[in-house]
Amino acid sequence: VDLVREAGPAGVTLREAARRAGVSSAAPYRHFADKEALVAAVAEEGFRALGAAMAEVVRKHRDPLAQLEALGVAYVRFAVGHPSHYRVMFGPEVPDKRAHPGLHEVATGTFNALVSVIAACQATDRLRAGDPTELAEAAWALTHGLADLVIDGHLLRGRPAPAPSDVERLARRVVRLLREGLESRS
Amino acid sequence: VDLVREAGPAGVTLREAARRAGVSSAAPYRHFADKEALVAAVAEEGFRALGAAMAEVVRKHRDPLAQLEALGVAYVRFAVGHPSHYRVMFGPEVPDKRAHPGLHEVATGTFNALVSVIAACQATDRLRAGDPTELAEAAWALTHGLADLVIDGHLLRGRPAPAPSDVERLARRVVRLLREGLESRS
DNA sequence: ACCTGAACACCGTTCAAGT
DNA sequence: ACCTGAACACCGTTCAAGT
Numbered sequence: 001v002d003l004v005r006e007a008g009p010a011g012v013t014l015r016e017a018a019r020r021a022g023v024s025s026a027a028p029y030r031h032f033a034d035k036e037a038l039v040a041a042v043a044e045e046g047f048r049a050l051g052a053a054m055a056e057v058v059r060k061h062r063d064p065l066a067q068l069e070a071l072g073v074a075y076v077r078f079a080v081g082h083p084s085h086y087r088v089m090f091g092p093e094v095p096d097k098r099a100h101p102g103l104h105e106v107a108t109g110t111f112n113a114l115v116s117v118i119a120a121c122q123a124t125d126r127l128r129a130g131d132p133t134e135l136a137e138a139a140w141a142l143t144h145g146l147a148d149l150v151i152d153g154h155l156l157r158g159r160p161a162p163a164p165s166d167v168e169r170l171a172r173r174v175v176r177l178l179r180e181g182l183e184s185r186s
Numbered sequence: 187v188d189l190v191r192e193a194g195p196a197g198v199t200l201r202e203a204a205r206r207a208g209v210s211s212a213a214p215y216r217h218f219a220d221k222e223a224l225v226a227a228v229a230e231e232g233f234r235a236l237g238a239a240m241a242e243v244v245r246k247h248r249d250p251l252a253q254l255e256a257l258g259v260a261y262v263r264f265a266v267g268h269p270s271h272y273r274v275m276f277g278p279e280v281p282d283k284r285a286h287p288g289l290h291e292v293a294t295g296t297f298n299a300l301v302s303v304i305a306a307c308q309a310t311d312r313l314r315a316g317d318p319t320e321l322a323e324a325a326w327a328l329t330h331g332l333a334d335l336v337i338d339g340h341l342l343r344g345r346p347a348p349a350p351s352d353v354e355r356l357a358r359r360v361v362r363l364l365r366e367g368l369e370s371r372s
Numbered sequence: 373a374c375c376t377g378a379a380c381a382c383c384g385t386t387c388a389a390g391t
Numbered sequence: 392a393c394c395t396g397a398a399c400a401c402c403g404t405t406c407a408a409g410t
Contacts, residue, residue, distance in 0.1 A: 014402085015402065026378095141341075148331065149327055178328070211396095213393075376408080
């Protein structure tokens, strides 16, 4: 986890991890099947932190629609705040998360938390009816894309570190646009 | 370009490229400053192909709102159809596109094409007023996120190759949700 | 059970040297 | 101008051998 923060996704290396543990280059193979398994463990840790941030947001707001909007902003904030970690969570280093049960489970759980909030919005007639999973997919795609584009420097080009307030404003604006698309038509 | 298609982003290697060109491992350094420059050239080629696909879509539809929706679907279709290429276009291998003028220019041009279509929608009162660039950012984030999640196997988990018709349906549904958020309020 | 040391087949990159 | 050959400092991974 330190490695990915300090050296980026490309800097995560079995040999360097072993070095930091004060152990030989072959030792990691007693604990991880291969490099992908190591990276999967780092990604899992990232999803756990993201899940905690999201739970915190849900706890902080009572109105489900406010929760939904805050979730979107928090998601982007997390990604931009931990770009390397976020990259590892979604990058090609772990081509299929289902090969790593722990990772797959926590990633699925994160998504399900979003689905729940959306369902709560529907229950109070704040969002249109329909499969909440489908609405959640759209919401996830939007925030994920936003996060990725910011991390990549396509949005908010004041690279390398856009101000948190700018991120917040952008996220709030974009999330609101989608929310209006999801609202129950009056 | 062949390499990225056959071996994925991780398979793009200066030495292998040299091998395919029937040339020594050091020869590429006469043509590219380093590996990043090589990858940037591949990414640029990808943006050019994406731009061509988008121009084709615009040509095919007269109504700007129809163009916008078709652009979203075409974007996702391109990404899912050329996942490795797409990854290289947005991945961490090229950390800052501005370091590669050709790449930066064609990427910017692609985005501007989207802005134009959105402005056309606004001109005919089909979309809400406001900075078209800001609406384009939201639209881009949505389709980019959708593409990324599908490529990563988070959506349409019938991996590794989701049926084109499923991609189409998903993209159309999600794009429509955002479009309704962007519409001029009646 | 956990680790080491050495080895193998790869990288990206540099640099003198060739034509 | 373009390329080669050899070298350097790195990888991931394996495997016999040690405790």
